[in-house]
Amino acid sequence: MRSRYDWVIWGFLLAGLAITTVFVLVPVLHAIGLSLHSAQSFIAKPVWVGFDNYARILSEPTFWRAALNGLIYAGGSIVLQVVLGIAFALVLNNAFPGQKLVRGLAVLPYLLPTVVVALTFQWMMDGSFGLLTALAREMGFGIVPWFERPGTAMATTIALSVWLWTPFVTVCFLAGLQSVPQALYDAAKVDGAGAFSRFLHVTLPQLRPVLTVVVLLRAIWMFNKFDIIWLMTKGGPLGATEHLPVLAYKRAFSLFDVGGGAAVATLSFLMLCTVVAIYFRLFPLEEKK
Amino acid sequence: MTKPGKTNVSRRKVLAGAAGLGALSMFPAPAVHAQVHELRFLNAEPAIDSVRALRVAAAQYERERRVKIVVDTVPVGDAYTRMTSAIRGGKPYDIGTLIFVAHVLSLANEGQLTPITQLVNKHKWGKRILFPINGEQYWYMYDYNLCWLFYRKDLYDQLRLEVPKTWAQLLENSRKTMSTSGTQRFGITTPVGSNDATNWMSFGYLWAEGVSLFDDKWNLTFDTPEARKKTAAYLDFFAELYKTMPPGSTQISFGNVLAQFSADQAAHAPYAGRLIEFLEQRAPQLADKYGMMPYPDQGGRMAAVNHGYDGWVIGKTPLAEEAVRFMEWFSDAHYINFLHSAPLHFQPPRLDIYDDPRWRAHPLIEKHAAAVKQMQGFLEDPNIIIRSIDTEGPAPDLRPAKIFESWVLPEMLQNKVLKNMSSEECVAQAVAGMRKAIG
Numbered sequence: 001m002r003s004r005y006d007w008v009i010w011g012f013l014l015a016g017l018a019i020t021t022v023f024v025l026v027p028v029l030h031a032i033g034l035s036l037h038s039a040q041s042f043i044a045k046p047v048w049v050g051f052d053n054y055a056r057i058l059s060e061p062t063f064w065r066a067a068l069n070g071l072i073y074a075g076g077s078i079v080l081q082v083v084l085g086i087a088f089a090l091v092l093n094n095a096f097p098g099q100k101l102v103r104g105l106a107v108l109p110y111l112l113p114t115v116v117v118a119l120t121f122q123w124m125m126d127g128s129f130g131l132l133t134a135l136a137r138e139m140g141f142g143i144v145p146w147f148e149r150p151g152t153a154m155a156t157t158i159a160l161s162v163w164l165w166t167p168f169v170t171v172c173f174l175a176g177l178q179s180v181p182q183a184l185y186d187a188a189k190v191d192g193a194g195a196f197s198r199f200l201h202v203t204l205p206q207l208r209p210v211l212t213v214v215v216l217l218r219a220i221w222m223f224n225k226f227d228i229i230w231l232m233t234k235g236g237p238l239g240a241t242e243h244l245p246v247l248a249y250k251r252a253f254s255l256f257d258v259g260g261g262a263a264v265a266t267l268s269f270l271m272l273c274t275v276v277a278i279y280f281r282l283f284p285l286e287e288k289k
Numbered sequence: 290m291t292k293p294g295k296t297n298v299s300r301r302k303v304l305a306g307a308a309g310l311g312a313l314s315m316f317p318a319p320a321v322h323a324q325v326h327e328l329r330f331l332n333a334e335p336a337i338d339s340v341r342a343l344r345v346a347a348a349q350y351e352r353e354r355r356v357k358i359v360v361d362t363v364p365v366g367d368a369y370t371r372m373t374s375a376i377r378g379g380k381p382y383d384i385g386t387l388i389f390v391a392h393v394l395s396l397a398n399e400g401q402l403t404p405i406t407q408l409v410n411k412h413k414w415g416k417r418i419l420f421p422i423n424g425e426q427y428w429y430m431y432d433y434n435l436c437w438l439f440y441r442k443d444l445y446d447q448l449r450l451e452v453p454k455t456w457a458q459l460l461e462n463s464r465k466t467m468s469t470s471g472t473q474r475f476g477i478t479t480p481v482g483s484n485d486a487t488n489w490m491s492f493g494y495l496w497a498e499g500v501s502l503f504d505d506k507w508n509l510t511f512d513t514p515e516a517r518k519k520t521a522a523y524l525d526f527f528a529e530l531y532k533t534m535p536p537g538s539t540q541i542s543f544g545n546v547l548a549q550f551s552a553d554q555a556a557h558a559p560y561a562g563r564l565i566e567f568l569e570q571r572a573p574q575l576a577d578k579y580g581m582m583p584y585p586d587q588g589g590r591m592a593a594v595n596h597g598y599d600g601w602v603i604g605k606t607p608l609a610e611e612a613v614r615f616m617e618w619f620s621d622a623h624y625i626n627f628l629h630s631a632p633l634h635f636q637p638p639r640l641d642i643y644d645d646p647r648w649r650a651h652p653l654i655e656k657h658a659a660a661v662k663q664m665q666g667f668l669e670d671p672n673i674i675i676r677s678i679d680t681e682g683p684a685p686d687l688r689p690a691k692i693f694e695s696w697v698l699p700e701m702l703q704n705k706v707l708k709n710m711s712s713e714e715c716v717a718q719a720v721a722g723m724r725k726a727i728g
Contacts, residue, residue, distance in 0.1 A: 040395060040687065041373060041395050041399070042373050042374075042377060043373050043376050043377060043395075043396070043399050043401060044395070044398075044399055122540060125537070125540070126537055126540070126545070127535050127536030127537015127538065127540065127541075128473070128475070128535035128536060128537065128549065128554050129552075129554065130537070133536070133537070143536045145536070145537075146537065146540070147482075147537070147539050147540050148536070148537065148538075148539050148707055149707060150707075153539075233482075233483070233539075234482070234483050234484055235483060236482055236483030236484075236539060236696070236699075236700075236703070237482065237483060237539045237700075237703045237707055238483075238700055238703050238704065238707070238708070239483075239700075250694070250695075253370065254694035254695075255691055255694050255695060255726070256391070256395070256687050256690070256691060256694075
């Protein structure tokens, strides 16, 4: 039987579909269309080239290097964000003096605009007068080549991303922890389970739905993350931090290759869709009956 | 029915009258707007003084000519994207600022620009500052941003150093001006990152040595045995110079260079006139202690400055004629005021300006007359080469632009100083990178 509120549901659904069409579907289709054309700029008349852009892009080592960089960046960031996020959430879930204040402060990095964070860290990691550089020197590490080596540049970028977005993970897990019934812990204690055992057999299984969603969201965001890398390294040095979004941007906006940039973006989109599909298969959001 | 003693005005009549007036008032409006045109000006000089100079000019033009100038300001790196977005959005700018020759070429090729050859030809211009496309001028250049080397004159006097004429002398001076007592001072600062600053500041030595990227027939002259040898020698020199630079050179950009020189952290630094303005504002104690020199070559025969430039274009819009009229008026009445908004950084490309007492009357131009004379000398000295990656070749073209934007040359430096690769291998990779970029 139809509810008298059906029109509200249909209204919201249609509005959502319209917004998705205008702001997601049309741009995606436009990008896919561009990837089948050759154009030097967004105002140039595109020339149909079929799948030539894809063949060209896929044959270039820079594309595969960028894909690998993206995997390293996204993978490294997600693992650290989740591990640290759970650890911080466990700490913040305990009662201690000033708990509310610390919880508030823990979210702070997530509230800061990325550009502010990037500029601040650029100055703090300045090779000659950066605060972190000086601190590392005083601690006997010498001059840390934050961005001077391909490996350290990637590690620094990952570390910065972890600093910036771990609070989001912390907040999600903290919410999840508060919904775990205390009775489960009490029962585990009665059975003689230690702290680690309780975490492994009570906390983690209870957090699984949150974990599934958080990892999925972070994976999508980190794989597509453009701003922090562009602001910090522009993909350098020597392409060490150039991942697919940076490569797509450079091709479309700097190298007068709009079709190539769109092809990179489309391939990146397809790769992400594939990974997400596999992820849903392995970790379904709804429990199987 | 109307009551006695009352006027014969009902509420209905008042409402009807108001509605009629409202409807009538809509008709004259288009006529008024038709008389007052509105030009859209995209400015990419966001410094407050430059914006103010443009707004003052716009206000005066509106008073005099009844043409409104709406000035939108964006960061310099966003100008081209904003121009193309405006075109695609159906509201193209009548006047725009562009800083990259390939962007002008791209817009001109798409028929989006109005030629201003007549306006440009009214003046005499400095060396290599005009970029005609198919015989037409599309770009009204408002400044040179040449890049040369600054050094600390007081340290040179103190250490009895001579202004270097060769790479070896510069390297020696850079080593000697390093200091570990008190605040650590490095010999020279130079960017080596994947960025535009490196493209602009780090290859003057190569141009001084006579290396070019293309000849008049678009052959890649960078790939000749002679150019390869010279470039390898430059990389060997740069690797030694790198040892006198502050750590973190891959992250250094324009602002860091200014900060390091003015904070006594580097005794030499590449830049344009902006550095003098910066010293005046932030480190006045150093404002009379700097010297300037072009990039030296290996043997002391030639020298170079890296090319830099900015200009205005007129869009192909219904108001293009009006925009050209504005530019003509502006270039006579207010251009000098605009130049004064960055008096030493906006080096005039129009040669008549150097003799104009109005321009020379600015206090900073008067105070730094010797520096200004030297800057002018860069344009006149036949032994000074003006060259940059993006302006290489016989005419504006996308090929040098692609080499610029693909950061082939900065990566050549990185291969040398970060990976310690052999110079010959670095050059070979750069050649391969250039060939790939230009297709």
